[in-house]
Amino acid sequence: MNPTDTALDSGLQEMAPEAAGAPRRMVLNMGPQHPSTHGVLRVILELDGEIVTKAQPDIGFLHTGxxxxxxxxxxxxxxxxxxxxxxxxxxxxxxxxxxxxxxxxxxxxxxxxxxxxxxxxxxxxxxxxxxxxxxxxxxxxxxxxxxxxxxxxxxxxxxxxxxxxxxxxxxxxxxxxxxxxxxxxxxxxxxxxxxxxxxxxxxxxxxxxxxxxxxxxxxxxxxxxxxxxxxxxxxxxxxxxxxxxxxxxxxxxxxxxxxxxxxxxxxxxxxxxxxxxxxxxxxxxxxxxxxxxxxxxxxxxxxxxAPHVLLPDREKMKTQMEALIYHFKVVTEGMxxxxxxxxxxxxxxxxxxxxxxxxxxxxxxxxxxxxxxxxxxxxxxxxxxxxxxxxxxxxxxxxxxxxxxxxxx
Amino acid sequence: MLPAEILALPTPAAIQAWDPGVLSGASLERGDLVLWTTRERIVDLSRFLKERRQFTRLSAVTCIDRYPVEPRFEAVYLLHSIPNNERLRLKVALNSAEAVLPSVCGVWSGANWYEREVYDMFGVRFDGHPDLRRILMPDYWQGHPLRKDFPVHGHKYSYKDE
CATH class of the missing domain: 1.10.645.10 (Cytochrome-c3 Hydrogenase, chain B)
Structure with a gap:
């Protein structure tokens, strides 16, 4: 039996050889805590000896919305x-x-x-x-x-x-x-x-x-x-x-x-x-x-x-009414x-x-x-x-x- | 009928010459070309754009939720042609009752993860996608976070209840 995707998903487990001639594969879980993944990346590797036959990245560990x-x-x-x-x-x-x-x-x-x-x-x-x-x-x-x-x-x-x-x-x-x-x-x-x-x-x-x-x-x-x-x-x-x-x-x-x-x-x-x-x-x-x-x-x-977007200069606010109004609106409502x-x-x-x-x-x-x-x-x-x-x-x-x-x- | 200023551009003109019925709308948004099509024609049009107009890159696929307005969802495809140095956005409007689209993974393989992300975040399904699962949220998650009726705070899985 070849490993299915669900077998891959459950991470580290060795596949027992089934029918004669079926390739013997091992599933190796790399990450999410692995120094060379440079962060929290998980890769599920299916191996034939030392050769990678299938790699499936799993992301989302750092998803913060x-x-x-x-x-x-x-x-x-x-x-x-x-x-x-x-x-x-x-x-x-x-x-x-x-x-x-x-x-x-x-x-x-x-x-x-x-x-x-x-x-x-x-x-x-x-x-x-x-x-x-x-x-x-x-x-x-x-x-x-x-x-x-x-x-x-x-x-x-x-x-x-x-x-x-x-x-x-x-x-x-x-x-x-x-x-x-x-x-x-x-x-x-x-x-x-x-x-x-x-x-x-x-x-x-x-x-x-x-x-x-x-x-x-x-x-x-x-x-x-x-x-x-x-x-x-x-x-x-x-x-x-x-x-x-x-x-x-x-x-x-x-x-x-x-x-x-x-x-x-x-x-x-x-x-x-x-x-x-x-x-x-x-x-x-x-x-x-x-x-x-x-x-x-x-x-x-x-x-x-752009006074309607950015806060106006302090100097202008002291002398111009418009600048003061813009300042008030940008601060209270946002741009x-x-x-x-x-x-x-x-x-x-x-x-x-x-x-x-x-x-x-x-x-x-x-x-x-x-x-x-x-x-x-x-x-x-x-x-x-x-x-x-x-x-x-x-x-x-x-x-x-x-x-x-x-x-x- | 599409505006004349848009039909003067080479890509919309080529699409119009190929099949006059494929575009359902077009506009220029801050100078960017936006073309509207329908669910039935999106794959055809994508293939035409890739093969005949050299839009070899699908930059991204995303979605906008216009809740509570119907049609609620807008699927957005950001396309880019390196040889012509041209960008355009394809859009398809979707009602909330049938938020389903055919997948464009057969045209650009890079659509795979982007369509999974749209499915994960908005619940828009892609027919014919090779592997339509959640990509960023956990598999057990309920709901689709980027929908407008999904709360920013106070979801039942929020850490407060743990």
Missing amino acids: IEKQAEALGWQQVVTLTDRMDYLANLSNNLAYSLSVEKLLGLEIPPKAQWMRVLLAELARINSHAVWLGTHALDLGAMTVFFYCFREREDLLRIFEMFSGQRMMTSYIRIGGLALEPPRGWDRAVRNFIRGLPEKVDEYEALLKENPIFLRRTQGVAAVPLERLLDLGVTGPMIRAAGLGWDIRKAEPYSSYEQFDFQIPVQQEGDVYARFLVRLEEMRQSARIVEQAIDGMPEGPWRAD RVPAGEAYAPVESPRGEIGFYVVSDGGAQPWRVFMRTPSFGNLQSLAEMFEGRLIADTIAALGSMDFVLGDVDR
């Missing part, structure tokens, strides 16, 4: 929920949500806020890739890289704290612009960090790129053809590693990305090693974007002039967003993130759907695992770079 909660909060309050989805690149989430709501509102964002958003989103990408590289290398037995990457991450978290007062749940990009004026001396702090970064990325490369153990564990592992990846809804570095140079920052530029000069790294092999090369190069390109953003940062306001719907995709470190927001004209969203990259990317897990050695699953999982908070929301 963020989409439901969003319907019970004000528009601006939802920004704080977006931080808690993909907690390694929360600024990309803030940006994607803000862009969707701003599209509904028809808000014009001043150039300084747009450039600052680009700078922060790229710092978030470096942060996310550093965490990915450190943990991925650790899974494959290279411990030093982990310490190096977390050293850089610490610097980045200090920068985020400087901007927003928070290390991780920054909520710094808000509807209409930024949460606070950028702090004095931000450019010096960011420049100090970003000057040193390319050298450090070279260091990671030197540790891993020609490391025979790393090569054996990653080259030719978990490659899936590009057509299958696209069909399964995979986005981001995984498809760029499989040969398609599609990046939303270039294809559908937002927040003035069209004014920056950067390249989209592409590899052809589509295996774990190619994904490593793509993400490594993305860190270098992000550093280039951040440098350009510091050098060319426009002067001017850091948030939109109102005209009825309609909008979707604005953003390239997060993991792929396409977009918020499909629907408004009925009220002070709370009618519906916020979060199209998260990790959810789409995880659908390709079965095809990466099946027919491979169980040891390769660790490399494949790490190379997908998902965040379970982003999958389950």
Whole structure:
């Protein structure tokens, strides 16, 4: 008897051989508490010896009902929920949500806020890739890289704290612009960090790129053809590693990305090693974007002039009656967003993130759907695992770079 | 009859030339193309868009609950064509009495989890889906959390009662 789905679901149990010639299979429960699943992911593996014959991911352990909660909060309050989805690149989430709501509102964002958003989103990408590289290398037995990457991450978290007062749940990009004026001396702090970064990325490369153990564990592992990846809804570095140079920052530029000069790294092999090369190069390109953003940062306001949405200046409130009325209405009722719907995709470190927001004209969203990259990317897990050695699953999982908070929301 | 400004766009024009009866409505929402079709035609139209208009990516499938208005549910398909750099949303309106749709898993395999999520959260069923089970909520859960008549707090499974 072959194991049925219910047998798979009950987790760890060995199948007794039945009829002669029937394959002898073992069902192995991987996760939800397993260090290499990077969160609470459960994968039910059916094994023939050491070969995975069937893999079935089971998700939802981190489901917190963020989409439901969003319907019970004000528009601006939802920004704080977006931080808690993909907690390694929360600024990309803030940006994607803000862009969707701003599209509904028809808000014009001043150039300084747009450039600052680009700078922060790229710092978030470096942060996310550093965490990915450190943990991925650790899974494959290279411990030093982990310490190096977390050293850089610490610097980045200090920068985020400087901007927003928070290390991780920054909520710094808000509807209409930024949460606070950028702090004095931000450019010096960011420049100090970003000057040193390319050298450090070279260091990671030197540790891993020609490391025979790393090569054996990653080259030719978990490659899936590009057509299958696209069909399964995979986005981001995984498809760029499989040969398609599609990046939303270039294809559908937002927040003035069209004014920056950067390249989209592409590899052809589509295996774990190619994904490593793509993400490594993305860190270098992000550093280039951040440098350009510091050098060319426009002067001017850091948030939109929209008193019906944002709290008016303190000075205006003391002198103008309208400003006081707007202040009262925004505080007591919350901002109102005209009825309609909008979707604005953003390239997060993991792929396409977009918020499909629907408004009925009220002070709370009618519906916020979060199209998260990790959810789409995880659908390709079965095809990466099946027919491979169980040891390769660790490399494949790490190379997908998902965040379970982003999958389950 | 569809608005002229929409028929001037290449994708709606191609759909109209292929089968004039397949679209039941169309609009531009903040510049984004939204096309309405019916339950009977959604799979045909998806296949046409994928094969003839290169919408090789199904970005997501989701749903909106318009409770208490009927038709209550709007199934939403976010499509994307990388070669044409074009996005559109397909929508199907569903009455609460027959919240059933044919699955598009045969067109895009990536629809699998998104349709499971819509089923889990809204109770909209997908005919012909290979594995229609709850995906985020536990299997024993009763009700569909993203329906508007499902409370945010105070559900009988809330932790308070434990």
